[in-house]
Amino acid sequence: MTTIRDVAKLAGVAPITVSRVINHNGYFTEETRGRVQNAIEQLGYVPNKLARSLRLRKTSMLALVLTDITNPFWTTVARGVEDAASDAGFNLILCNTDESDLKEEKYLKVLLERQVDGILLVPSTNQAEPILMAQRQGVQVVIIDRRLDGELFADVVRSDSFGGAYQLTRHLLALGHRRIVMLAGPRDVSTAEDRRAGFLKALEDARQPVTSQNVLYGEFTIESGHRQADQALNRSPGPTALFAANNFIAIGAYRAIRQKGLSVPEDVSLVGFDDLPSELVWEPFLTVAAQPAYEMGHRATEVLLDRMAEAAREAPQRNFEDIILPVETIVRKSTRACKPEN
Amino acid sequence: MTTIRDVAKLAGVAPITVSRVINHNGYFTEETRGRVQNAIEQLGYVPNKLARSLRLRKTSMLALVLTDITNPFWTTVARGVEDAASDAGFNLILCNTDESDLKEEKYLKVLLERQVDGILLVPSTNQAEPILMAQRQGVQVVIIDRRLDGELFADVVRSDSFGGAYQLTRHLLALGHRRIVMLAGPRDVSTAEDRRAGFLKALEDARQPVTSQNVLYGEFTIESGHRQADQALNRSPGPTALFAANNFIAIGAYRAIRQKGLSVPEDVSLVGFDDLPSELVWEPFLTVAAQPAYEMGHRATEVLLDRMAEAAREAPQRNFEDIILPVETIVRKSTRACKPEN
DNA sequence: TTGTATGCGTTATCAC
DNA sequence: GTGATAACGCATACAA
Secondary structure, X not given: OOOHHHHHHHHOOOHHHHHHHHHOOOOOOHHHHHHHHHHHHHHOOOOOHHHHHHHHOOOOEEEEEEOOOOOHHHHHXXXXXXXXXXXXXXXXXXXXXXXXXXXXXXHHHHHHHOOOOEEEEOOOOOOOHHHHHHHHOOOEEEEEOOOOOOOOOOEEEEEOHHHHHHHHHHHHHHOOOXXXXXXXXXXXXXXXXXXXXXXHHHHHHOOOOOOHHHEEOOOOOHHHHHHHXXXXXXXXXXXXXXXXXXXXXXXXXXXXXXXXOOOOOOOOEEEEEOOOOXXXXXXXXXXXXXXXXXXXXXXXXXXXXXHHHHHHOOOOOOOXXXXXXXXXXXXXXXXXXXXXXX | OOOHHHHHHHHOOOHHHHHHHHHXXXXXXXXXXXXXXXXXXXXXXXXXXHHHHHHHOOOOEEEEEEOOOOOHHHHHHHHHHHXXXXXXXXXXXXXXXXXXXXXXXXXXXXXXHOOOOXXXXXXXXXXXHHHHXXXXXXXXXXXXXXXXXXXXXXXXXXXXXXXXXXXXXXXXXXXXXXXXXXXXOOOOOHXXXXXXXXXXXXXXXXXXXOOHHHEEOOXXXXXXXXXXXXXXXXXXOOOOEEEEXXXXXXXXXXXXXXXOOOOXXXXXXXXXXXXXXXXXXXXOOOEEEEOOHHHHHHHHHHHHHHHHHHXXXXXXOOOOOEXXXXXXXXXXXXXXXXXXXX
């Protein structure tokens, strides 16, 4: 490996001079710059960022800890993060937790050891501890997508789950649907909880009776959506509309409906949260509350970089923000007016 | 920041002893281990991997350089890479090149500066130079998905584009299709080229006339697929079947067909390469040659780790391998027998 | 404008 | 078993 010293020797200068030329730091004449550049090229010198980072106490690395990059929603978020990070001269470490708090903890620990400058986290747990640990190390953390219980102890960038669910439900009510079942997500994830709350609020505001029958809990997976829809459809009288709490649940529900020989929207209307990127779909079909996934990742990264800059100039710590991005309701072909009762 | 020295002081030992305990290296009594552990916990000590990496000349970091994580094919590959890397104790840096050789070069340079131990690359260019540069630095490189022109100067893990295209074409021929147009990818990407070659070989083997009309070049995008399909469908007589060289082209072609008021497969049969992960699709529809995306990423990472281990123990360099994973032809609803000519 | 001395936090070497 | 010393490659502080 060729070091800054080798370059210095060949150029007939001191290592620090080479450093200055590389980083456009301090003073040097055009002539020395040339000699140094020559030496660098002759030797094929590649600066060692490890050493630089150690000295500077700054790595220019961010980490993105999410549940599963394979979900196109997270993929899009990730792309937003990577673009923003890259533009600011940061590289990105990617970590999948699969909703496991053990994996989350393990990853966070390694990331701190690696001295990443900041962390973007989709929390798999409601516990504050892993985040506080990072903050104690002076590493900024921004939470994406999910609100944590209790008070705000980090910036949060998420989308309007409550409002989106409220709007979607109003759409169904306006179409005349009364027997609506929400296929909800896990109880301990804030997005699932907020969507449920928005759903129930819309029912209440429309003076519809609300019972425990209106909500079926489950997970954010296709299998769960399939099971939940089955359960709802087996009732008598069955629901006229289903509200899927996310994209995977919607797909599972759709398949369950078809498997029963029923059609969407002829027999059952279906709405969902999240949106599969439209590129990936043959023909956009589902009526959804679409989240700005790319923007969420991009914005969260900007917030993180801001925080880092603030901390660097030792500015007084502002209060944490809870940034809620708007959600767009897109009416497509999976919903229609409720058939009159027999 | 608390360092190994602080821990050593509190535990009443030398820094090196702390190091030994942390890394389960060398000898120490159970008693000193306890004292050190205590001190670590009291201080909330987090080892600095930067310093460790600098000293060890090894970062335990891999990099994945691909075109666009937003494409579900690459997402799946990425997940395979991350899983394999994580299992082996490596973290992963993610980079999107958007098929730009400038971005590719820029990223590779930074990755070398960061002293990553190995690189998984989906090349955006046919040039060997960026790869050779990495190898000169002692960084192993494994190529994913695309063969480079000329001789093998790095391991390659890809899938059987030629064979898959050959099989898909035979499927169309068996259904009686004779006017088949391939909507091909870019001329300078090996996967596009191999698929074209497989397509043409199948036509030749079936003693079908082949003209320049049989292939329309384009890009691996929805827009391009749309344009190419339009162009093909405007001919008279028009094609009875279209062969899309990848998933995005297939989606664009499908939309173009529908826009012309035609149906798949009633009016035109459609086959494609790549497969959208079936989870993401309402009902699997397209007849495809499906690539083992996850396995491709996983396998490539294993190959990379093998190479690194080999280099570490200074084993003699084996020849580079060109690993071709099998592709599965899945017949679904987008193809049917060709209508008899009027 | 350039150079010298020093330290970032760790671990390898070799002595005790 | 344990520790003193030096080195990994670079950049800051200060001197020249």
